[in-house]
Every structure is written in C-alpha cells, then in structure tokens.
Amino acid sequence: MARVYNFSAGPSMLPEKVLRxxxxxxxxxxxxxxxxxxxxHRSKTYDAIIKEAEALxxxxxxxPDNYKVLFLQGGASSQFAAIPLNLMNGSRKADYVITGQxxxxxxxxxxxxxDAHVVASSADKTFSYIPKLDPATFTKDADxxxxxxxxxxxxxxxxxxxxxxxxxxxxxxxxxxxxEPIDVSKFGILYAGAQKNMAPAGLTVVIVRDDxxxxxxxxxxxxxxxxxxxxxxxxxxxxxxxxxYIAKLVxxxxxxDIGGLxxxxxxNEKKAGMLYDFLDNSKLxxxxxxxxxxxLMNVPFVTDDDExxxxxxxxxxxxxxxxxxxxxxxxxxxxxxxxxMPVEGVEKLVAFMRAxxxxxxxx
Ligand SMILES: *Cc1c(COP(=O)(O)O)cnc(C)c1O
Numbered sequence: 001m002a003r004v005y006n007f008s009a010g011p012s013m014l015p016e017k018v019l020r021x022x023x024x025x026x027x028x029x030x031x032x033x034x035x036x037x038x039x040x041h042r043s044k045t046y047d048a049i050i051k052e053a054e055a056l057x058x059x060x061x062x063x064p065d066n067y068k069v070l071f072l073q074g075g076a077s078s079q080f081a082a083i084p085l086n087l088m089n090g091s092r093k094a095d096y097v098i099t100g101q102x103x104x105x106x107x108x109x110x111x112x113x114x115d116a117h118v119v120a121s122s123a124d125k126t127f128s129y130i131p132k133l134d135p136a137t138f139t140k141d142a143d144x145x146x147x148x149x150x151x152x153x154x155x156x157x158x159x160x161x162x163x164x165x166x167x168x169x170x171x172x173x174x175x176x177x178x179x180e181p182i183d184v185s186k187f188g189i190l191y192a193g194a195q196k197n198m199a200p201a202g203l204t205v206v207i208v209r210d211d212x213x214x215x216x217x218x219x220x221x222x223x224x225x226x227x228x229x230x231x232x233x234x235x236x237x238x239x240x241x242x243x244x245y246i247a248k249l250v251x252x253x254x255x256x257d258i259g260g261l262x263x264x265x266x267x268n269e270k271k272a273g274m275l276y277d278f279l280d281n282s283k284l285x286x287x288x289x290x291x292x293x294x295x296l297m298n299v300p301f302v303t304d305d306d307e308x309x310x311x312x313x314x315x316x317x318x319x320x321x322x323x324x325x326x327x328x329x330x331x332x333x334x335x336x337x338x339x340x341m342p343v344e345g346v347e348k349l350v351a352f353m354r355a356x357x358x359x360x361x362x363x
Contacts, residue, residue, distance in 0.1 A: 005345040008323035009152050009298060010175070010196040013340040017257065018249040036245045041238050050234065053244050056251035060261060063184050063207060070206040070226065071234040071244050076102070076174045076193035078224070079204060080109035083146070083170055083189065085220040087212060088114040091141040095119045095167075099156060100127040101329065102172060103148040110146070113217065117142070126330065127154040129290040133162045144168045144188060150176035152196070153327040155300040155334065156293045161186060168212060175297050177205070178254060179339060180265035188212050197297070197338045199247035202240040254339070264339060268296045271337045271346040275299050278350045284308075284357040288332065302332035303360075309333060312356055321349050 006013045029036050032045050039046050054069050063069065072078070083106070088094060092114035096107040098121035110116035117139055120131035138145065145164040150157045152175040161169065168188025177192040184190060189208045195201035208226055216225045228236050258264050276294060279287040279301050288300045303309055309332055313325045326332040337346055 002320070004320045004322045005341065005349065006322050007335045007337065007341070007349070009327070009334065009336040010193070011201050012196055012336060012338050014200070014246070015250065015253045015257075015340045018246065018253055018340075021249055022246060037242045039241070041235060041241050046241060049241075049245050049248055050239065053248035053251065056248060056255060057205070060178065060251055060254055061182065061184060061207075066210045067184060067207050068210065068213060068226070068230045069234075070208065070229045071239050072204045072206055072229060073202065073240050074223075075201075075204055076172060076191065077105065079172070079191045079206065080106040081113075082206075082220075082224040082226070083144070083191075084110040084113040084116070084217075085224050086216045086226050087144045087168070087170070087188075089215040089217060090143045091115075091139075093117060093139050093142045095139050095142045095145045095164075097121070097131060097133065097147050097162070098123060099130055099148055100151040100154050102152065102174070103146070106146060106148070106172065113219075114143075119145075122156075126288075127151060127156065128288055130156050130158055130293040135163045135165070138162070138164060138167070140167075142167050144170045146170045146172075148172040150174075150179075150295050150297055152298050152336070153330060153334075155287075155289045155295045155298040157295040157297075159292065168209070175336075175338075176295070178250075178261065178264065179268050179297055181261040194243060194247055196336075197340075198250055199243045201243070203243040203247060205247075250339075258339075265296075267343065268337070268339065271341065271343055272296045272299060274346050274350055275335060275337065278353060282353070282357055283361045285353060288330075297338055298334060298336050300326055300330065300332060300334040302326075306331070308360060312353075315356065316349075316352060319352055321345075321352060 026035055094110055095117050097119050098104050107116050122129050122131050145167045149171045170189040171187055173190050174192040175196045178197050191206045194203035213230050214227045222228055279285055284303050285301050316324050324333050326334045
C-alpha cells in the first residue's frame with residue numbers, strides 16, 4: 001500500500017506511528033475487549049485516556065497551573081462566538097486584528113455581542129503580511145485583544161506578539177498549535193481546532209486562564225460557557241472521545257519520538273526552510289508572503305500563469321503529492337507542512353518542483 005504525501009490544510013496528515021497504534025488497538029483497547037470508540041466516556045478506562053491526554057498537553061506545552069484545558073466540540077468556529085460570550089463582560093469592547101478570513105469571521109461574530117473594534121487589517125494586500133501594531137491605537141479598557149496567530153489560508157504568522165498590557169490576549173492557534181514552543185503565560189486564551197496539527201476533526205482545545213472563567217454573559221448558551229466545562233472536567237456532556245484518544249497518541253509521539261516542542265520546531269524550520277529557499281531562488285515559482293511574516297506551517301506559492309498552476313497541481317497529484325491547490329479564495333498553490341509531514345515529503349516535493357521548473361522555463 002502506497003501512502004501519499006498529503007499537503008492538505010486540514011484535516012491533514014497524522015504521524016504513521018499514531019495510525020498504526022490506533023489500528024492495533026482498534027478492536028481491543030488494552031485488554032478492555034472494546035474499541036475506544038465504543039466505550040462509555042464515564043468508564044475508568046476512558047477516564048484514564050482523557051486525563052492522560054490533558055496531562056501530556058500540559059507537559060508538552062508547559063501550560064501553567066492557573067490555566068484550564070478544555071476539550072470541546074463545535075470546531076474553532078464555535079469559539080468565535082464563545083470568546084465574546086465569555087469575555088465581553090466589562091466594557092463590552094474588544095480589539096481585533098484582521099489578518100484573514102478566520103480573524104474576520106471571529107470579528108464579525110464578536111460584533112453581534114458587543115463593541116468589536118478593528119485595530120488593523122492586511123486586507124489591502126490580500127493578507128500577505130501581518131500589520132505593524134501600535135499599542136497607542138489599542139482600546140485601553142477592552143475586555144480582550146484578539147489575534148489569529150497563524151493564518152492558514154494566506155501563510156502568515158505573528159513572530160512578535162502585540163503588547164496588550166493588562167488586556168488579555170486571545171489567540172486562535174488552530175494551525176500552529178504544537179508546531180513550536182509557545183509561552184502560554186502571555187495569553188488569556190489559546191484555542192485550536194485539532195484537525196490541523198493534533199488529531200482528526202471533532203475536537204477543539206481551549207486553554208483558558210482561571211480568572212477569565214465564570215463571568216459569561218447571561219445570554220451565553222450553557223454549552224458555550226467555559227465554567228460549565230471547567231467544572232465538569234470537559235465531561236458536562238459526551239466529549240469527542242475517540243478524537244481525544246488520537247490526540248493523546250499524537251502527544252505521546254511528540255514527547256517520546258520527537259523529544260518535545262524544541263525538537264519539533266527544529267524539524268519544522270528545516271522543512272519550511274527547504275521550501276522557502278527553493279521558492280526564493282526559483283525562476284518559475286514564488287512565495288506570496290512577505291519574508292518576515294512567513295508561516296512555518298502553511299506555504300502558499302504561485303507561478304505567474306494560472307494554467308501552469310493548474311497543471312502543476314494536477315501533475316503533483318499524479319506523482320503522489322496531494323492537496324496542493326491553494327484555498328479557493330486565493331488560488332495558486334499551498335503546501336501545508338504540519339508536524340506529521342516527514343522531512344522526506346518536503347525534500348521530494350522540492351525535487352518535483354525543480355523538475356517542473358526545468359521543464360517549463362524558457363531561457
Ligand atoms: C481551520 C481553521 C479554523 C476553522 O476551524 P473549524 O474547526 O473548521 O471551525 C479557524 N481558524 C484557523 C486559524 C483555522 O486554520
């Protein structure tokens with residue numbers, strides 16, 4: 001059986017070792033006589049799985065004790081509403097930086113509940129950069145300040161964080177969670193849909209500072225209230241059991257096989273470096289993002305010819321490099337090179353691009 005190199009932005013590749021372990025344990029999880037898919041979420045066996053998943057996430061990400069970890073459903077998109085519903089409880093103002101579609105969707109949702117303010121936007125250049133932020137323009141009494149840390153569609157990433165003082169910084173880290181170390185203490189809330197870099201779809205991880213829990217608006221639905229989930233250990237209702245189990249296997253892989261997030265970062269820098277070096281020297285392809293804001297995870301690129309872009313995507317797929325088509329809103333190509341993409345996959349992609357370039361450049 002040949003596995004392809006899958007450059008999908010999400011759902012995306014999982015480490016082969018994780019898939020093999022899941023396959024081995026599919027019918028009989030550790031002598032329980034059941035699949036993890038089948039067992040009660042209230043069982044002792046499952047309780048050990050969810051507790052271990054949380055403990056591993058805390059260890060791998062070095063999450064301080066004054067933060068809760070919540071395993072929720074509804075995707076990152078549900079958090080666009082949950083954040084204002086839980087945090088817009090003081091001045092009912094919040095600052096947003098619009099660096100792409102996901103940030104914009106979050107902003108629009110917040111504007112339904114309070115006074116959401118756009119501090120800066122990079123819409124003027126198709127979100128190909130992260131705006132320079134001036135703290136003098138921030139709302140002093142905002143309930144929170146919101147960013148999308150890694151912009152999956154456009155391939156940009158914050159390499160420095162905004163200085164928000166006492167205003168809690170909230171970040172969507174869906175497409176960069178676990179890709180490198182992050183100082184959790186700089187944030188009020190970090191959250192991520194799991195299907196990019198952690199697990200299959202169905203799980204949303206929310207890491208929230210204790211003091212931000214327990215002040216939800218009256219209109220906040222019970223299922224969106226962080227306090228409900230914190231008080232019930234993410235077991236207020238049935239959690240996404242199997243996805244949490246896969247996340248546990250992925251975290252074990254990061255801890256034991258990779259050796260933690262510093263090592264993960266070094267591998268990711270190597271992969272992204274190979275691709276960006278090639279793009280910077282190519283006569284046919286070019287990256288679309290300003291250099292200083294480039295993402296480690298999502299690398300968009302183009303040729304200057306739409307037909308050639310389409311041909312590249314087609315021929316790449318035939319050669320076993322799948323899902324390289326750019327997001328429908330931007331066109332071109334995008335290679336998402338999350339944690340599970342092996343170095344070898346990027347090496348082979350670059351070799352394939354080089355051969356394509358030689359065939360299609362006239363000199
Ligand atoms: C994929 C993605 C989302 C949307 O996630 P869902 O789980 O599908 O709601 C939001 N933000 C970012 C940065 C993403 O990459």
